[in-house]
Amino acid sequence: MTVHRLRGLMASTHLIETPDALFLVDAGFFGHASTVLRAIKRLGRRPEELRLVVVTHAHLDHYGGLAGLRDSVEFETACHPHHADVLERGEAIVSPAARPGWESYVKLAYHTMDWLPVRGTGPVTQLADGEDLSRWGLPGRAVHTPGHSDGCLSVLLDDGTALVGDLVQGKRLPTLVPELPSMAEDTMRAHDSWRRLLDMGATRFLPAHAAGFTAAELRAVLPRH
Numbered sequence: 257m258t259v260h261r262l263r264g265l266m267a268s269t270h271l272i273e274t275p276d277a278l279f280l281v282d283a284g285f286f287g288h289a290s291t292v293l294r295a296i297k298r299l300g301r302r303p304e305e306l307r308l309v310v311v312t313h314a315h316l317d318h319y320g321g322l323a324g325l326r327d328s329v330e331f332e333t334a335c336h337p338h339h340a341d342v343l344e345r346g347e348a349i350v351s352p353a354a355r356p357g358w359e360s361y362v363k364l365a366y367h368t369m370d371w372l373p374v375r376g377t378g379p380v381t382q383l384a385d386g387e388d389l390s391r392w393g394l395p396g397r398a399v400h401t402p403g404h405s406d407g408c409l410s411v412l413l414d415d416g417t418a419l420v421g422d423l424v425q426g427k428r429l430p431t432l433v434p435e436l437p438s439m440a441e442d443t444m445r446a447h448d449s450w451r452r453l454l455d456m457g458a459t460r461f462l463p464a465h466a467a468g469f470t471a472a473e474l475r476a477v478l479p480r481h
């Protein structure tokens with residue numbers, strides 16, 4: 257099993273390759289479909305091998321590209337039950353600012369959504385907390401990891417890789433340490449979700465924004481209870 261990071265305009269996504277199938281965690285912003293299809297071709301695989309797209313949460317930089325991908329290939333879409341309706345209807349949510357200075361960005365995001373060509377994803381499979389993904393041939397579990405939003409889901413692969421969406425802001429300059437996301441519904445819940453993934457044995461974390469990090473790097477910035 258290999259995880260390929262696909263850089264996107266607003267957020268990165270992750271293409272998981274197994275001998276039998278392909279899986280995508282998040283579908284990126286509008287226009288990301290061509291990046292996904294190019295990556296699949298580069299690997300010498302076929303788009304028809306894409307079996308499941310797990311959307312970590314219903315923010316447009318994570319699922320805006322999904323309808324475009326569906327125009328080219330059929331696959332199953334899954335997310336946490338809290339966000340299934342939002343995806344199916346083609347709506348979107350925005351989390352509140354969690355850092356000073358981000359309030360204006362949040363306002364801008366709300367207004368921008370009205371102008372974006374959002375399309376519904378069609379039927380969505382709802383993934384319960386702890387749901388075994390091997391039923392699709394993916395060795396891993398879906399884990400409910402609220403904090404950034406209440407419907408955030410992470411994919412914890414059996415090899416210890418955790419695909420966490422926006423639960424954690426990845427390493428970036430100047431600090432180069434994992435951080436809370438700039439927008440979050442509940443930062444204490446986010447920290448609880450970090451703890452939970454660590455307790456479940458996650459060793460490597462791949463966020464949608466900025467660089468990945470290890471369990472030790474996350475532990476180092478996790479407040480004690």
Ligand SMILES: [Zn+2]
Binds near residue numbers: 315
């Ligand atoms: Zn988000």
